[in-house]
Amino acid sequence: MTDSAVPTRSDQLTVTTRLAPELTAAELYALLRLRVDVFVVEQECPYPELDGKDLLPGTRHVWATTSDGRVAGCLRVLAEDGGVQRIGRVCTAGFARGTGVGALLMGAAMELVGDAECVLDAQTYATGFYARFGFQPEGEEFLEDDIPHITMRRR
Template identity: 80%
Template sequence: MTDPAVSRRPEQLSIAVRSGTELTSAELYALLRLRVDVFVVEQECPYPELDGRDLLPDTRHVWATTSDDRVAGCLRVLAEEGGVQRIGRVCTARFARGTGVGAVLMREALELIGDTESVLDAQTYATGFYERFGFRPEGEEFLEDGIPHVTMRRR
């Protein structure tokens, strides 16, 4: 079944998946720029974006680009202790919000993860979005960089 939000996409998207060691410098730059634009600038959260995990061989980056090579959205999948996979840094460019890009990226990430247990820390306003993909809230709400979050898990 096609997600109705995806059919509203204004442009055809290309999806890319690369490990941390496969990223080109231009790809890494584009992903970091989007993440800084969304999390640091728009959400006004100065935080250490460069955490040392982006270039690890077991980190997988998933992103969508438009036909004119703009990054519409991205996320990363990290290997955690005990074999759990962590989805993080999920963001969509302002121009692509409401078009289904986030859903496309999440489906791609879950395809990579398969049946492996996965976890993410969701901004609380987005919990309904992640519940669509089988994630359930776990524990208490917490503040991260002044923004309410909740841990969500998919077993």
């Protein structure tokens, strides 16, 4: 998978991967809107969703859209010091939960990071999901916006 548009069809979903500088304004808006809808509104976490990392040159965005153009889910991959990759902002739209879109997106992210060490901060209820991709809990559970999380790493 490359860092440009890579459509992959799976059960009427198209997965696209783009580097931040390649995003159109409409694509970025759709991704940010989904993240705000899920993290800020639905999970009732008033936090600064716009953290300055979405448009960094090395940030890779991965998202799935339905045949009618709705964003079903998204995530981003960031490069950290030492070559470690960080997966974050993983979210699925309410209408797409339970359909496998999260696994489809994580599979695409795993292709992007390859054999590189990878880390993420998981909501604790989702640790089993991330374990399916080789992530193991690391350290102690912590609260982020009153939601229990744990750092998970795939070496």
